Amino acid sequence: MTIAEAPPLVAAAADASLRWHPGAAYRLDQTLFPLQRGNGDPSFAVHPSGFWLAFTTASGPVTLRLSAGGLGADSFVDAQAWGPGAEAAIAGVPRLLGAGDDWSAFDEPAFHSTLPRLVTESRRRNLAVRLPSTGRMVDSLVPTILEQKVTTLEARRGYRYLMYRYGTKAPGRVAPQGLLVPPTARQWLAVPSWEWHKAGVGPQRSATVMRALQSAVALERLAGLDATEAGAKLQTIPGIGVWTAAEVVQRTHGCPDSISVGDYHLAAYVGYALTGRKTDDAGMLQLLEPWQGHRQRLVRMLYLSGFRKPTFGPRMTVQDHRAH
Structure with missing residues (x-):
């Protein structure tokens, strides 16, 4: 999702922050690209102020802003996070960024x-x-299942529909308008059959999502x-x-x-x-x-x-x- 306008940033207002030094030349845009489910992904926003991601940690939802600076070996990424999951998200930033x-x-x-x-x-x-590493199994698995045996266009259209229906507003007053936290496993499991149908998701794929998320705790352990x-x-x-x-x-x-x-x-x-x-x-x-x-x-x-x-x-x- 490309955001035309985002609220002014105040570093001191972040609930947690970090400056990460990769130790070599670094491209934040190329590294994060595989994580965005198309330009209309409601959980991923691109803005002149940086890349904005919304997701859920074990401590709760978070809005994460990432922006790059420096050149060559002096490259760095500034990370700011808002919400209950801020500390957990910041702790995971180096892994996320490769x-x-x-x-x-x-x-x-x-x-x-x-x-x-x-x-x-x-x-x-x-x-x-770098190759990114989110450690978030549910957030990666659900949209991937939606992409099984259909066009990318169809899958992402369905994912956006479900996100707008069942995603939640990203935490923090600075979060860009429209940025959404993807549903948790429990929220995905509560999606009724007719909503999957309206999203263009056939019963085979929706049933696979339901089976996979029945043991969401065990599923997330696979990240380890x-x-x-x-x-x-x-x-x-x-x-x-x-x-x-x-x-x-x-x-x-x-x-x-x-x-x-x-x-x-x-x-x-x-x-x-x-x-x-x-x-x-x-x-x-x-x-x-x-x-x-x-x-x-x-x-x-x-x-x-x-x-x-x-x-x-x-x-x-x-x-x-x-x-x-």
């Missing part, structure tokens, strides 16, 4: 020399990006496991497969290797980028095999390279389930 994301093995000369030229050129221009184990445990929930698990741990754990197998576009994109030809999931995994452990880093560099695959071919049809 403090634990180590690219040294990817950049090691022997490994780096094996990478395709498109990737090495992209990495040369994008040394300041490594990405591979967390992804495997997610897939024990009926309706959650490898694609959903990968999309979640990419955001919750900053996983450098998870690949969204089953994605409608990714395999063809990787195939065209690396060989000039379309491929399927099996072909994509074979192409990426030499860089196992860093496959998500490689895909991220492909996206940041600006490469676009050919646009010919059938398009996925937007489905409207609300009339059925």
Whole structure:
């Protein structure tokens, strides 16, 4: 969500704050980009004053503002938080911003020399990006489930509808107008069937959300496991497969290797980028095999390279389930 106007900021008015030094060049916009569910995401606002996020911590809801400054090794990010969850949110800022994301093995000369030229050129221009790690399983899982087997446009339209119906106003007087905290697990579980229907979310996806959130406490504990184990445990929930698990741990754990197998576009994109030809999931995994452990880093560099695959071919049809 792009906010035209936001209230004046008063640093002293924040309930908690932090200046984080990444110790190297840093791009806040590129790092946070995967966390935004489209330009209309009500829980994520972009404004000249910074990036605004609203979410729930174990201590309660929070509004978090992030703004970058400095250059090169002197880069920093200022974080300010308002609401009951302010202290918890500030404590999680370094992890959120990729403090634990180590690219040294990817950049090691022997490994780096094996990478395709498109990737090495992209990495040369994008040394300041990190993979974010939210640690928030419910907030990542629900919108990902909504994106199963439908277009991104359809999924985000449904997510916005549900957010406006069941999200809550972001805390703090300085929060941009319209910024919303996503529903908690309990609030998602209270959404009636007809509201899922109005949102264009079919019964299969809504049932998957309900199953996944029945044990929300256990679900949030997955944030404390490594990405591979967390992804495997997610897939024990009926309706959650490898694609959903990968999309979640990419955001919750900053996983450098998870690949969204089953994605409608990714395999063809990787195939065209690396060989000039379309491929399927099996072909994509074979192409990426030499860089196992860093496959998500490689895909991220492909996206940041600006490469676009050919646009010919059938398009996925937007489905409207609300009339059925």
